[in-house]
Amino acid sequence: MPIDGLATQLRKGVIEYCVLAMLKEMPRYGGEVIQMLRARGELVVSEGTIYPLLSRMRSEGLVETEWRDTPGGAPRRYYRLSRSGQKAVAQFRDEWFRFRDSVDSIFRNGVKP
Amino acid sequence: MTATHAAQLVDEYLQRLERELTDLSPDSRNEIIDEIRRHIAEERGGLADESDATLMNLLERLGDPGDIAAAARGSKKPRTSIATTRRFGTLEVLALILLVAAWPVGAILLWVSKTWTTREKLLGTLIPPGGYAGVLLIMSTFHWITTASEAGPAWVDVTVGAVLFTISLVALIAPVGMIVYLATRLRAR
Numbered sequence: 001m002p003i004d005g006l007a008t009q010l011r012k013g014v015i016e017y018c019v020l021a022m023l024k025e026m027p028r029y030g031g032e033v034i035q036m037l038r039a040r041g042e043l044v045v046s047e048g049t050i051y052p053l054l055s056r057m058r059s060e061g062l063v064e065t066e067w068r069d070t071p072g073g074a075p076r077r078y079y080r081l082s083r084s085g086q087k088a089v090a091q092f093r094d095e096w097f098r099f100r101d102s103v104d105s106i107f108r109n110g111v112k113p
Numbered sequence: 114m115t116a117t118h119a120a121q122l123v124d125e126y127l128q129r130l131e132r133e134l135t136d137l138s139p140d141s142r143n144e145i146i147d148e149i150r151r152h153i154a155e156e157r158g159g160l161a162d163e164s165d166a167t168l169m170n171l172l173e174r175l176g177d178p179g180d181i182a183a184a185a186r187g188s189k190k191p192r193t194s195i196a197t198t199r200r201f202g203t204l205e206v207l208a209l210i211l212l213v214a215a216w217p218v219g220a221i222l223l224w225v226s227k228t229w230t231t232r233e234k235l236l237g238t239l240i241p242p243g244g245y246a247g248v249l250l251i252m253s254t255f256h257w258i259t260t261a262s263e264a265g266p267a268w269v270d271v272t273v274g275a276v277l278f279t280i281s282l283v284a285l286i287a288p289v290g291m292i293v294y295l296a297t298r299l300r301a302r
Binding site for chain 2: 030076
């Protein structure tokens with residue numbers, strides 16, 4: 001597998017949960033989520049894909065939305081984690097740490113019996 | 114850069130996005146386009162000095178409309194999957210009825226239908242061969258056997274009678290059983 005394709009595959013699996021996790025502390029609007037992802041580097045290539053992702057998570061009931069006024073600007077749609085969204089984040093967190101530890105242990109220590 | 118040129122770049126981008134999103138439900142499509150339009154407006158508001166290059170960079174960071182559409186489809190199965198699900202209509206219902214009522218016609222319809230697999234068609238044709246007509250034909254030979262067995266000792270006569278009774282029972286239930294099986298295969302996928 002070419003290494004570019006590998007990065008894309010890895011991103012695909014985790015981006016949804018990263019976005020959900022970012023909504024954990026407080027509701028955020030799409031542009032804010034994108035800025036946060038941008039600040040963390042390699043997580044997203046096409047920033048516009050975050051919007052269909054948010055829209056899909058809303059139709060799946062993982063997030064809820066509300067419009068909020070912004071001083072001197074157009075209203076923004078804020079995304080808030082729903083109960084099932086919180087559950088999904090917690091589940092991913094556990095799964096991810098286990099998964100990461102297994103992969104790390106192989107790459108750090110090799111596979112000695 | 115002139116304001117008209119900037120507006121043109123943004124419009125072209127949004128139009129391409131709209132075209133790429135045509136297979137989505139109107140609600141999702143409008144939501145995504147609306148959010149991206151707002152995003153562009155907001156990012157442009159934050160630009161200290163808007164030039165062709167900064168605006169093009171902004172749109173490039175958003176990504177190709179095709180990628181955004183692909184993300185919108187996400188885990189949803191592509192539309193082609195609908196075509197591979199089984200459909201059945203009058204032909205299949207007729208085939209099932211005629212397998213009982215008029216076996217040769219029913220068997221032909223069974224094979225004409227594209228809904229059943231070859232294995233299911235074979236089973237449907239061979240169990241029992243000839244449908245009820247076949248069953249009756251087979252059963253009509255039984256009296257030869259019973260006549261022959263009557264000549265022997267009593268226990269042979271009783272055993273043969275019991276075996277033939279069982280075979281008749283199975284043979285009479287088999288066609289109905291097969292119709293039920295074929296019907297469940299219609300609903301299975």
